[in-house]
Amino acid sequence: MKGASQTAIVAGGGPNGLAAAITLAKAGLQVTVLEAAEEVGGGARSSEAIVPDLVHDHCSAIHPMAVGSEFLAGLDLDRHGLSWLLPDIDCVHPLDDGSAGVLHRSVGQTADGLGADGRRWRALFDWTSQRFDMLAEDIMGPLLSIPGHPITLARFGAPTVLPASVLARLFRTDQGRALFGGVAAHAFRPLHYPMTSAIGLGIITAGHRHGWPVAAGGSQSITNALVATLDELGGKIETGVRVQAASQLPPADVTMFDLAPDAVAGILGDRMPGRIARAYNKLRRGPGAFKVDFAIEGAVPWTNPQARRAGTVHLGGPYAELAAAEREVHAGRMPQRPFVLVGQQYLADPERSVGNIHPLWT
The missing domain is CATH 3.50.50.60 (FAD/NAD(P)-binding domain)
Known part of the structure; x- marks a missing residue:
C-alpha cells in the first residue's frame, strides 16, 4: 500500500x-x-x-464491545490516558414488584440470581463468553472474510439469527425474560424481527468476558x-x-x-x-432516541437495591411491555411507557460528580 x-x-x-x-x-x-x-x-x-x-x-x-476490541487493544491507548472503570453490577432490569433481572460479569453469579432460568443462562453464555476474545476477531472484523475460528463462530452465531422473542420464550421467569429482552432492545427494532437476538447475545457475551465499563473521565x-x-x-x-x-x-x-x-x-x-x-x-433510518441529562442530588431511590449499584439500568417493565413499546416506536408512535436506558456512570467513575451532585444519563 x-x-x-x-x-x-x-x-x-x-x-x-x-x-x-x-x-x-x-x-x-x-x-x-x-x-x-x-x-x-x-x-x-x-x-x-x-x-x-x-x-x-x-x-x-x-x-462492553470497545473494551474487547482487538483494534483498540492494539493501540495501547492507555499511553494517552484511556482507562476503563467497572461498576459493581453491570446492568439491572427492575420490575414493578421490586424484583429485577441482574447482569453480573460472572455468568455463574448472574445465573444464580435467575433461579429457574439459571441453567438456560449458563447454556447460552458460559461457553461463548470464555471464548469471546476469539469471537471478537470474527464478529468485529470485516463481514466478507474467512472466519479465524469457524466452530466458535458457528456455535455463537446459530441462535443470533432468531428473533429475540423466540429466545425470550426459553426463559421461564419474568426476570430472565426482561433481562435478555432489555439488552436485545439495544437493536432498536421490533423484537419479533429476525436476528434481533444478535445484539442481546453479543453485548451480554462481551459483558460476561470484560464487563460493561465506562471510560474514566467520560467517553x-x-x-x-x-x-x-x-x-x-x-x-x-x-x-x-x-x-x-x-x-x-x-x-x-x-x-x-x-x-x-x-x-x-x-x-x-x-x-x-x-x-x-x-x-x-433508499436507506430507511431507524427510530430516533430522545436523550435527557440530569444533575441529581444523592442517589436515585430505586426500589430494587441492586439497581443502586449498577452502571446501567433498563426501564422497560416485563418482556411483553418492552416488546410492545418497541413495536410502537417502529410504527412511528410514542409508547405510553417507552424503553429507557439509564446510565449511572458516576458509580464506576466518581470523578464525574461534584460533591453529592451526580450526572445521570438517560
Whole structure:
C-alpha cells in the first residue's frame, strides 16, 4: 500500500473515521480527517452540560464491545490516558414488584440470581463468553472474510439469527425474560424481527468476558486517545469543514467516508454507480432516541437495591411491555411507557460528580 498510495482523506471524524485514519496512517499514508463540527468524536464526546465540572457523556456511554476490541487493544491507548472503570453490577432490569433481572460479569453469579432460568443462562453464555476474545476477531472484523475460528463462530452465531422473542420464550421467569429482552432492545427494532437476538447475545457475551465499563473521565477520553494516536502517526485533523460535494475534497489517493450513506451519495453524485447510489438513497433510518441529562442530588431511590449499584439500568417493565413499546416506536408512535436506558456512570467513575451532585444519563 505504501508504494501505491501516498495521501488519504477521511470525511467524518467520529470514532469510526478516526479508526480508519489511524489504520491508514499506520500503513504509511499521509492522512487528513475532515470534520464538519468544531470538534471530532461524534457521539464519543463528553462535556459539562449542566453544572461546572459535572461530566455528561453526549451519546456513547457504556462500552462492553470497545473494551474487547482487538483494534483498540492494539493501540495501547492507555499511553494517552484511556482507562476503563467497572461498576459493581453491570446492568439491572427492575420490575414493578421490586424484583429485577441482574447482569453480573460472572455468568455463574448472574445465573444464580435467575433461579429457574439459571441453567438456560449458563447454556447460552458460559461457553461463548470464555471464548469471546476469539469471537471478537470474527464478529468485529470485516463481514466478507474467512472466519479465524469457524466452530466458535458457528456455535455463537446459530441462535443470533432468531428473533429475540423466540429466545425470550426459553426463559421461564419474568426476570430472565426482561433481562435478555432489555439488552436485545439495544437493536432498536421490533423484537419479533429476525436476528434481533444478535445484539442481546453479543453485548451480554462481551459483558460476561470484560464487563460493561465506562471510560474514566467520560467517553471523551476515547476520542482524546484516538486523536493523540493519530497525531503521533503524523495525521492531521481539520474541523469546521463540511463536505457537501466531491469538488470540495482535496486530491488524494484514498478517500474514505464516515458519514450516512445518503450523504455519501449526495457528495459523490454521478461518480457513484447508479445502482449503489439508489441503494444508499433508499436507506430507511431507524427510530430516533430522545436523550435527557440530569444533575441529581444523592442517589436515585430505586426500589430494587441492586439497581443502586449498577452502571446501567433498563426501564422497560416485563418482556411483553418492552416488546410492545418497541413495536410502537417502529410504527412511528410514542409508547405510553417507552424503553429507557439509564446510565449511572458516576458509580464506576466518581470523578464525574461534584460533591453529592451526580450526572445521570438517560
